[in-house]
Ligand SMILES: Nc1ncnc2c1ncn2[C@@H]1O[C@H](COP(=O)(O)OP(=O)(O)OP(=O)(O)O)[C@@H](O)[C@H]1O
């Protein structure tokens with residue numbers, strides 16, 4: 001009997017599972033000393049692995065520990081429990097193996113676009129001429145070679161984030177860490193940059209960890225979506241609710257938003273982030289601000 005044609009999505013996940021683990025997060029916990037000396041637990045017992053060239057997104061309600069997680073992965077903050085291994089080695093501080101793109105525009109305003117991208121290369125001992133020609137290649141990849149001599153203030157918000165991506169990738173990191181990189185952009189620009197990022201990722205051997213609070217962005221970009229839940233009485237600290245595989249083929253197209261598989265994943269994540277609860281008015285002692293008999297029109 002001829003073999004049934006294999007499902008390309010299942011095949012893709014099998015291929016990813018066969019790749020080496022790049023990032024290994026084990027029982028990670030983080031607590032801060034908050035106002036009045038009170039301990040704030042931001043993360044609790046978070047464990048997951050990311051494999052080479054996987055695109056992982058992390059979603060969760062505001063305050064559930066997403067930025068704390070990415071800062072720990074970047075080595076910008078120390079965790080208080082568990083461990084983070086990159087290629088099997090513990091992360092103890094920032095390093096060139098991790099590229100970072102944050103929401104705030106982080107370009108140096110006193111350097112031209114090409115000098116911004118060259119910056120990390122020159123810090124890594126590359127000569128100026130070679131750094132310049134490599135930087136121009138990366139700018140070309142993000143579609144901004146024509147802006148090489150512009151100053152950051154002469155770029156739009158979306159263009160600045162593209163330069164930030166070029167700068168992060170130029171250092172050839174193992175992992176690209178992104179914390180709501182498109183959060184400040186209008187929806188149109190945001191959609192364009194999402195497409196652009198996926199195109200770039202297909203051409204570069206890099207693993208991506210992308211934080212967002214936008215479920216559509218998380219699903220559309222990712223191989224897998226990690227859902228972090230905020231702390232409650234039963235679970236101290238933001239904890240990992242689930243790692244959801246996105247059963248959509250790659251490359252992605254906007255038309256996939258209409259597929260039942262897309263909608264099912266989206267709804268599942270939505271329910272994990274916002275479990276059905278009684279309306280706030282039934283849980284909270286709210287003051288009634290309308291006179292008896294007033295109707296809501
Ligand atoms: N330096 C700090 N000191 C004390 N508490 C902190 C500190 N940084 C973060 N927290 C607390 O840790 C928790 C997680 O914060 P974090 O910034 O990681 O959330 P987030 O998921 O990124 O939220 P958002 O979606 O709003 O960006 C919050 O309760 C926050 O108040």
Ligand SMILES: [Mg+2]
Nearest residue numbers: 066067068179
């Ligand atoms: Mg945050």
